[in-house]
Structures are given as C-alpha cells and as structure tokens.
Amino acid sequence: MACENLSIGDLAKATSTKVETIRYYERISLLPAPERTAGNYRSYSAAHLGRLSFIRRARDLGFSIEQVRDLLGLSDQRDRPCEAVDAIAREHLAEVKRKIRDLQALRRELDSILSQCSRGTVAECQIIEALSPTATPRGGGIRTPETE
Amino acid sequence: MACENLSIGDLAKATSTKVETIRYYERISLLPAPERTAGNYRSYSAAHLGRLSFIRRARDLGFSIEQVRDLLGLSDQRDRPCEAVDAIAREHLAEVKRKIRDLQALRRELDSILSQCSRGTVAECQIIEALSPTATPRGGGIRTPETE
DNA sequence: TGTGCACCCTGTAGCAACTACAGGGTCAAG
DNA sequence: CTTGACCCTGTAGTTGCTACAGGGTGCACA
Structure with missing residues (x-):
C-alpha cells in the first residue's frame, strides 16, 4: 500500500495532464482520492499512475468521460466476458x-x-x-x- | 419600415432554429434586437430573417460564432476586397x-x-x-x- | 364573460471537459 | 528568514446552446 508517493505535479508530468485536470477527475470520481501528507498534499501511488494513464489514453482515443468510466468499471471485472x-x-x-x-x-x-x-x-x-x-x-x- | 412582422416562433420555424437559440443570438449581439409589440413581443422583419438564415447556414458549415460574426461584419462592407x-x-x-x-x-x-x-x-x-x-x-x- | 391554451417574456442553471483564476498554505534552498 | 516553487480550496469562465421556473399575452370557443 501507498508505494511511490507521487505529488500531484509529478503525476501530472508523468501523464502529460494538467494539475487542474487531475483534481477535476477526482472531483467527478473518475480517479479515486489519494491519501494526503501531513501538509495536506495529495500523495499518489503507482496504482493511481496506471489508472490515470488508462484514462488519458482512452480520452486521447476520443472516448467520452462516461465511456471511460464504463471501461474502467468493466476492466475491474476480470472474469466476465x-x-x-x-x-x-x-x-x-x-x-x-x-x-x-x-x-x-x-x-x-x-x-x-x-x-x-x-x-x-x-x-x-x-x-x-x-x-x-x-x-x-x-x-x-x-x-x-x-x-x- | 418594419416589414413582415414575424413573431419569434415564426422566425424559429422559418429558419429551423429554436426560439431559445434566437434569444441567445440576440443576447450575444449576433442578431440585432428587434422592435417590440405593445405586449412586449419581439417583432422581426425580413432583414432579420435574412441575417438569421445566413447565420444558420454558416453555423451548419461549421463556422464558429466568432467566425460568423466576422463574416457578417465583412459582408456589410460591400466595396472592400x-x-x-x-x-x-x-x-x-x-x-x-x-x-x-x-x-x-x-x-x-x-x-x-x-x-x-x-x-x-x-x-x-x-x-x-x-x-x-x-x-x-x-x-x-x-x-x-x-x-x- | 370566462377560461383554456398556445405562445411569449425574463432570468438562471445545466451540459462536456476542462481551464483559469483568487486567495491562501507548505516546504526546501540559500 | 525570506524567496520561490509548489500545493490547497472554491468559484467562474469557456462554446453553443438547451431547459427550466415563474410569470404575462392573445385569441378562439362556450
């Protein structure tokens, strides 16, 4: 649990996303809220990085936010057709x-x-x-x- | 002047535009505000009909509102290149x-x-x-x- | 004369998918 | 101990409409 510990700026750079966009994804529950540091900074794990990369790739391919949400939901159910x-x-x-x-x-x-x-x-x-x-x-x- | 005297509903039908959209175009100063009747209803002339038709056609062709605004401005200066x-x-x-x-x-x-x-x-x-x-x-x- | 209905009015809030502040707090370097 | 880069929340702006809410108007029909 809680590996890597990326700041929001690190995550932004790693995924070519704007910081505000990441916060926006959190607000609309597309990306889960991460833990916080003592100073109330967001602290992201590798799992967050993977999920945000998936989101960005799907968005780049033109999938809507709702489609991405569905795809993410489906990808969690590994044994369903x-x-x-x-x-x-x-x-x-x-x-x-x-x-x-x-x-x-x-x-x-x-x-x-x-x-x-x-x-x-x-x-x-x-x-x-x-x-x-x-x-x-x-x-x-x-x-x-x-x-x- | 003030020929024709179309209600907003008539104008909407004539140009396949929604009533709300016409009011919106007026609000953003794309379509000039028409005269009003005694009962405060908008009363449109043939000139309005022409201008709105132009706007719709340009929008259908994918021109942005700002581009349409520019085109309208230019079309008024008949003797410029x-x-x-x-x-x-x-x-x-x-x-x-x-x-x-x-x-x-x-x-x-x-x-x-x-x-x-x-x-x-x-x-x-x-x-x-x-x-x-x-x-x-x-x-x-x-x-x-x-x-x- | 009423009354019902279609139409009109203003003003505001919502949609997608962010983006851009304002006004503050945190943290490490020099 | 201050400077600067970063972070926080919350709100408002973008584009081009669309959709109410909560009223007023106008005309036909009984």
Missing part, C-alpha cells in the same frame, strides 16, 4: 466514422465555395453569396437590421 | 481537413484494437490491454486504487 467492452469500442468507432463522413461532406462544400472566389470586392464575393439565403436581393449585404 | 472573407473560409477549411486527418488516424487505431478482440473474458481483452499503460502487471485490472 468482454462483450460490453467490445460494444463500447464499436459504438465509438461508429461515431468516429460518422464524424468523418460529415466532415468530408463539409470539406467538399467548403472546397467548392472557395473555388469560386474571384478575389473581387465583397459585393461580388461568392463565399458570402453561398452563405446567403435565397438570392441576395440586389441592394446589398445581409441586410443588417438596424434597431431604429 | 473580399480577401478577409476568403481567409476565414480557408482557415476553416484547413481546420476541417486537420480534423478529418485526426479522426482517420483514430479510426485506424480503433479498427486495429477491435480486430484483436477474441471475445474471451475481460482478463484477456485486447481492448483493455491496448488502453492500458506499459504491459499490465499480471494480477489484474487497471489497479483500482482503494482509498484505504
């Missing part, structure tokens, strides 16, 4: 694929809008035009409504 | 491309992690393994630190 783990990862993958598709559609649209820029004045700007509703009525602009 | 408009769109496109790259890397990683799932117990789960730090020490789990 890992279907639930698989399901979480699969769901996340599906979400990532969906985002990629959406962004690619977006990129195509932005590409096409940008390709039309003739570098004239704002009045002729195809980018503004593309963003505007049903054919900008001649006379100008987006029709800034003045609060008269 | 449209380089600044072009720059905003280009920057946004670069950002979108970056996100796509990141997500594709992520997808590859998730794909590879998932392909290793042998559907055994959590103890043998390659997904958990892949998320864990430097070779999980035999004995188990992510080493949940108990607050003893």
Whole structure:
C-alpha cells in the first residue's frame, strides 16, 4: 500500500495532464482520492499512475468521460466476458466514422465555395453569396437590421 | 419600415432554429434586437430573417460564432476586397481537413484494437490491454486504487 | 364573460471537459 | 528568514446552446 508517493505535479508530468485536470477527475470520481501528507498534499501511488494513464489514453482515443468510466468499471471485472467492452469500442468507432463522413461532406462544400472566389470586392464575393439565403436581393449585404 | 412582422416562433420555424437559440443570438449581439409589440413581443422583419438564415447556414458549415460574426461584419462592407472573407473560409477549411486527418488516424487505431478482440473474458481483452499503460502487471485490472 | 391554451417574456442553471483564476498554505534552498 | 516553487480550496469562465421556473399575452370557443 501507498508505494511511490507521487505529488500531484509529478503525476501530472508523468501523464502529460494538467494539475487542474487531475483534481477535476477526482472531483467527478473518475480517479479515486489519494491519501494526503501531513501538509495536506495529495500523495499518489503507482496504482493511481496506471489508472490515470488508462484514462488519458482512452480520452486521447476520443472516448467520452462516461465511456471511460464504463471501461474502467468493466476492466475491474476480470472474469466476465468482454462483450460490453467490445460494444463500447464499436459504438465509438461508429461515431468516429460518422464524424468523418460529415466532415468530408463539409470539406467538399467548403472546397467548392472557395473555388469560386474571384478575389473581387465583397459585393461580388461568392463565399458570402453561398452563405446567403435565397438570392441576395440586389441592394446589398445581409441586410443588417438596424434597431431604429 | 418594419416589414413582415414575424413573431419569434415564426422566425424559429422559418429558419429551423429554436426560439431559445434566437434569444441567445440576440443576447450575444449576433442578431440585432428587434422592435417590440405593445405586449412586449419581439417583432422581426425580413432583414432579420435574412441575417438569421445566413447565420444558420454558416453555423451548419461549421463556422464558429466568432467566425460568423466576422463574416457578417465583412459582408456589410460591400466595396472592400473580399480577401478577409476568403481567409476565414480557408482557415476553416484547413481546420476541417486537420480534423478529418485526426479522426482517420483514430479510426485506424480503433479498427486495429477491435480486430484483436477474441471475445474471451475481460482478463484477456485486447481492448483493455491496448488502453492500458506499459504491459499490465499480471494480477489484474487497471489497479483500482482503494482509498484505504 | 370566462377560461383554456398556445405562445411569449425574463432570468438562471445545466451540459462536456476542462481551464483559469483568487486567495491562501507548505516546504526546501540559500 | 525570506524567496520561490509548489500545493490547497472554491468559484467562474469557456462554446453553443438547451431547459427550466415563474410569470404575462392573445385569441378562439362556450
């Protein structure tokens, strides 16, 4: 018990996490509260280091906090089948694929809008035009409504 | 002036925006405050409709609120060159491309992690393994630190 | 005339996942 | 014995909304 004894700053450095983020994870019960020193400093063990590394890796892979919480809960039940783990990862993958598709559609649209820029004045700007509703009525602009 | 006279609900329907969102845009000065009726209801003109449509379209294309603000400001200066408009769109496109790259890397990683799932117990789960730090020490789990 | 309902108003709090203070305490070096 | 780096708590800010609570307005229908 209580091996290593890392300060919060040490743990932060070891896991490339900000000190505030570690305290935040503790507040939301993602990382268990460590013991304290006489001076009320947090004192972390190797177990904390492992758990925080897991959290960071999962977060880097885009898992949400709640997904990470579920994964951590599952990883503690070593002899249960890992279907639930698989399901979480699969769901996340599906979400990532969906985002990629959406962004690619977006990129195509932005590409096409940008390709039309003739570098004239704002009045002729195809980018503004593309963003505007049903054919900008001649006379100008987006029709800034003045609060008269 | 004050043509059309749409209620906030009408404007919401016309632009597929929630009423609360319209009020929010007014609060952050993205959409100018409209005139009020005798009963203190907001009364919108066609100009408001145009501007809100522009905002929605830009937001759908993933421009941030601040970018939309800039685009609106620029679109009012009809006789200035449209380089600044072009720059905003280009920057946004670069950002979108970056996100796509990141997500594709992520997808590859998730794909590879998932392909290793042998559907055994959590103890043998390659997904958990892949998320864990430097070779999980035999004995188990992510080493949940108990607050003893 | 009432009364019911859909709509509108303001103001505040909540979401994710942190980040950034303010205003203090602790600890080791010089 | 002071300086500076670190730590503590608690609260507020970020982005872009969304969701109430607790009221007021306006119009149709009986």
